[in-house]
Amino acid sequence: MKNVRAAILDDEISNIEILKKVLLDLENVEVVWTADNLDTALTNIETERVDVVFMDIQLPPYTSFELLPKITNLNFEIVFVTAYQEYAVRALKMAAMDYILKPFKESDIIAAIEKVRNKQNKFGEITGLVKNYFSNSPENFSKIVVHVADGYDIVDINKIMYIEALDSYSKIKLSGNQTYVASRSLKDFEELLTEKGFYRVHKSYLINVRHMIKIVKGVGASIIMTDGASIPISARKKDVFFEELKGVISF
Amino acid sequence: MSLAIFAYYLLLAVIAFGVFFYNRTYNNLTARNKELLHEKNLIELKTKAFSSQMNPHFVYNSLSAAQYLVMINENKKAFNYLSDFSLLLRQMFENAKKTYVPLTDEITFVKRYIELERLRFNNSFTYSINQEKIDESKNYYIPTMMIQPIVENAIRHGLAPKKVDAELKIDFETKDDLLMIWIDDNGIGLKKDLQSFPKYENSALKIISERLRLINETNHRNSYIKITDKKTTGMDGVLVELALPVQNN
Numbered sequence: 001m002k003n004v005r006a007a008i009l010d011d012e013i014s015n016i017e018i019l020k021k022v023l024l025d026l027e028n029v030e031v032v033w034t035a036d037n038l039d040t041a042l043t044n045i046e047t048e049r050v051d052v053v054f055m056d057i058q059l060p061p062y063t064s065f066e067l068l069p070k071i072t073n074l075n076f077e078i079v080f081v082t083a084y085q086e087y088a089v090r091a092l093k094m095a096a097m098d099y100i101l102k103p104f105k106e107s108d109i110i111a112a113i114e115k116v117r118n119k120q121n122k123f124g125e126i127t128g129l130v131k132n133y134f135s136n137s138p139e140n141f142s143k144i145v146v147h148v149a150d151g152y153d154i155v156d157i158n159k160i161m162y163i164e165a166l167d168s169y170s171k172i173k174l175s176g177n178q179t180y181v182a183s184r185s186l187k188d189f190e191e192l193l194t195e196k197g198f199y200r201v202h203k204s205y206l207i208n209v210r211h212m213i214k215i216v217k218g219v220g221a222s223i224i225m226t227d228g229a230s231i232p233i234s235a236r237k238k239d240v241f242f243e244e245l246k247g248v249i250s251f
Numbered sequence: 252m253s254l255a256i257f258a259y260y261l262l263l264a265v266i267a268f269g270v271f272f273y274n275r276t277y278n279n280l281t282a283r284n285k286e287l288l289h290e291k292n293l294i295e296l297k298t299k300a301f302s303s304q305m306n307p308h309f310v311y312n313s314l315s316a317a318q319y320l321v322m323i324n325e326n327k328k329a330f331n332y333l334s335d336f337s338l339l340l341r342q343m344f345e346n347a348k349k350t351y352v353p354l355t356d357e358i359t360f361v362k363r364y365i366e367l368e369r370l371r372f373n374n375s376f377t378y379s380i381n382q383e384k385i386d387e388s389k390n391y392y393i394p395t396m397m398i399q400p401i402v403e404n405a406i407r408h409g410l411a412p413k414k415v416d417a418e419l420k421i422d423f424e425t426k427d428d429l430l431m432i433w434i435d436d437n438g439i440g441l442k443k444d445l446q447s448f449p450k451y452e453n454s455a456l457k458i459i460s461e462r463l464r465l466i467n468e469t470n471h472r473n474s475y476i477k478i479t480d481k482k483t484t485g486m487d488g489v490l491v492e493l494a495l496p497v498q499n500n
Contacts, residue, residue, distance in 0.1 A: 012312075012316075014316055014320075017323065059412075060407055060411065061439055083312050084308060103311060
C-alpha cells in the first residue's frame, strides 16, 4: 500500500489534533506538518513535499482560497475540511479533491485518503520505452510506457504537449487533457526527448515543438500550445531559441 | 315654499351626515392603517429576531470541539462541555420565541457563550463583563440575540486570530429608556476586505441594524449600533457601541 504524506492547516489547535489522530490511526499515512495560519502553511508547502493538505477554509482574517494563488507549485491534492457548506462549489472549482463537513466522520477522512492514494497510483511511473517495431535500435522509440493502477498505459510521444517540472517530479501533459506525474526529473526527460523534437524553453518546461501554435514575443515571451496553454520562455534561453527557430523556418 | 325649505334642510342633513360618515370612516381607516403598520412591524421584528438566532457554524464547531475532548480522553471535560452547550442551545430556542427577554438572562447567555468559546480556543483570550452601571432596582427587558452575534464576531475575527494578550471587555450602562452596551476587543481589527467574510457573519450585523430600525419606527426609540475600528485612534481592535431599547416589567 502506497504511503500517503499528509499535512493539516486549521486555525484551531483542537481541530488539528483531532484530524492528526484520525490520520495517524490509518495505515501508511504520515502527518508531515501542521499549521494554524497561512504563512506557516506556505513556508511548509515550499519546503516539504506532501501528497495532500487537509485545510479549513475560514482562517480569520483570511480564507484558504487566498493561499492557493500564492503557491507556485501546486503539487499536492487539497481536501477542504470546514463547517461551512456554502463554499463547496468554489472549492470544487479550485480543483479540490474532496470537501468534508465538520464535525466529520472518520470514514470521510478514510475515503479522502483512499482517493489520494488511488490517484497516486494512476499518476504512475514511466517504466519503459517502447521500441519502434520497424527498427531494432532502442534509440528509435516512439512510445513510452506508464505504470498505472490497472496496468500500463502506452503513450505516443507525439501526443505529449509539454512536460513540467515539479521539484524532483515531472508532470506530463498530453493532448486531450490527460496528465501523468512521473518520479523522474525534467532533466531526465530532456535527455531522453531532445532528439524527439522536444525543447527546454524554461527551467520548468520541456515542450514538444510539434504542438506549438504561436510564439508571443516581448519581455515576457511565451509559447502558446495547441491546447491553449501558455508556456513561458526564460529570458536566458529566449535568444538561443529564436536563433534555432530561424534555422528551421524558411521563407 | 315650505317644500323648498324642507328640501333645503334635507340637503343640509344629508351633507352633514355624509361629512360625518366620511370622517368616521376616514379616521377608522387611518387608525386601522397605523394598526396594520404596527402589526407588520411587530411581525417583522419577530421574524428578524428568529432569523438572528445563533450562527449555525457555531453549533458545528462546538460539536467538533466536543469530538476533540472525547478523542483525547478528557471525558469529564467533554461531558461538561456538552452540558453547557445544551443549556446554551435550550436558551437560544426559548429566546427565539420572544422578542424581549430579561436582561439578566441575556447576560447569562452571553457569558455562557463566551465560556464555551474560551474552551474551544484554548483560553487564548480573557474577558470581563461590567454590569455595575445597570440600575438593579429595575427589571429590564431587552430585545433578544443582539449582543451575542457581536461578541461572536469579536472573538472569531478579532481575538482568536490574535492569540496573545487578547482581551474582551463588555460594559453595560442604563441611560433613560436605553441600555448602552460597549463590546470592546483588542483583536486584529476590521479587515478591509469584507468579501472574505462568510455570508452569515456579514448578515448578522445587517440583521441587528435592521431590527433596531424597526424598533425605532414602531416604538419611537433612538436605538443604534456603531462600529469603530480602533486603528483610527491608534489602538488595536474593534469597539461596538450598542444602544438597545429597554422595557421595564
